[in-house]
Each structure stands twice: as C-alpha cells, then as structure tokens.
Amino acid sequence: MAEANFDIEQLLRTALAPVEPSASLSERLDMRLTELTAVAFDELADWELAAMRDPRNWARPVAAVLVGGAAATALVVVRAQRRSKKHGHPLRALEEVSRDVSRDIQRRLRR
C-alpha cells in the first residue's frame, strides 16, 4: 500500500490485533467436536446396519458370505478330518467341528 497509508495501516494493525479466545471456549469446543466425532462413528455403524436392509447393498455382503462360507466349509472339513483321526468317529467329529466353527463365526461377527 502507498506510503501515505503507513500510519493508518499501522494503527489498524494495532487496533485490530488478534484476540485470543477464552480457555472455556476452547474447552467447550474441544468437547463438542469430540462428541461429534464419536456420534459420527456411531452413525456410521448404524448406517452400515441400515444399509443391509436395502437389497441393492446386498451384493458385497453376499459375496463375502459366499467366500466366507466356502472358507468355513473348508475349515469344517479340515478340522473334522483332524478330529476323526484323533477320535475315530467321522460323523460325530463333523458335528462337533461344525458347532465350533459356527461359534467362531458368530464371535467374529459380533466384533
């Protein structure tokens, strides 16, 4: 700016010096934003559950279930083979292992 404006600019800079917000405002804002962040995470989780009600959003979970299901079947078979070798009764071993794997999957889904 021109030299003639120097004084007025200096005055403006001094008169309009930055103002520090109070500690209470900073604390209040910190708290509000932390709450908002937590709420946003909850909403995200709710949205994911709500989205499952819409059949258009099923493709990915269905694929995951198919892949997971295949993996679970493979897991049941492998564990049953191991148990049957150990206890000598293939059908009972298969039944027990199925229950174990089912519990595993339920536990993981709850996380």
Next chain:
Amino acid sequence: MASVDKAKLDAEFTELYRAHLRDVYSYAYYRVGNHHDAEDLTEQTFLQAYRHFDRALRESGGRPLRPWLIRIVHNLAANYFRDRSRRPQTNLDDAGPLSDRRGTDDLVEGRQELRDVLAGVADLPEDRKSALIMRFALDMDNREIARALGRTEGATKVLIHRAIKQLEDGLDQQDG
C-alpha cells in the same frame, strides 16, 4: 466411508480447528463487538465446518481452507445481524485487545486514537469492514480475502483501498 478415512478426516479437521480458532474468534469478535456473541459464532462456525469438511476438502484442490472457514463465520455474522436486526456494537468489550497492550499512562492519547480507529471501522459498510478485519486482524492477503468474500482479487484490492481511504477521511474530519 470407511472408518479409517473418517479418522483421517477428523484428524485433519482437528488440525484446521487448532490452527484457526483464533482467526475465527478474532473475526467474530471484531464483527459483533462482544465476547459472548463472538463465542457463539465461533462455535457455530466450527460445527458447520465439521459437517461440510469432507466436501470442502475435496473441492479445495489442495488450497488452504482458512478462507473457507472465514467465509462461514462471515456468513454467520451477516445472518446474526439480519435475523436479530442488530447493529454491530461500536464499543468492544473491555476495549478489546487495547487493554493489555498499552500499559503506560503516556499512551492515553494513543489509546484514544485506537478507539477512534475501531469506532471508524465499526461505522464502515459491511463489506469494507469485513475486508479490513481480514487484512489487519487475520493478516490475510488479497487472494485469501477474495476467496472468503467471493470476489476477484482486483475487486478486493479496490475494496480495501476504498475502506482505508474512507476511514482516513473520517478520522481527518474528527481531527478537524
């Protein structure tokens, strides 16, 4: 949106908030003239900014977000005066930042001069006042002010020049 993205976004917002809390508060304070309403405006600004942060980040093209933030508090201040039919207060709480910076008695005349400047700024039209607060309280350059006010850089330069001229003329008249 994945949780990881959300966490990253929140971290970036926290950074923006910490870096510019004082800017937003200073702008609000010099616009409304009292600490109570300035605190309300500051709080509203950051809550609104949080809601739209994702989009602002995407549309910023890597440019700093301070002008966007100041634009929010600028609009909220305009609503504040429009909705409540308020006029900006000329007398800032406790003389604002003037009270702490000048401790010696021989500067009484200087203090009066600063009060006159603040009163002169408060009497300016809204756009000129806003531009001066952005320039001198927040140290924003023409480009940033232009983005905050939604004007071109050229128009912003003219706006600031005219604001300073009007203020000078007003102070000269008081002296004379």
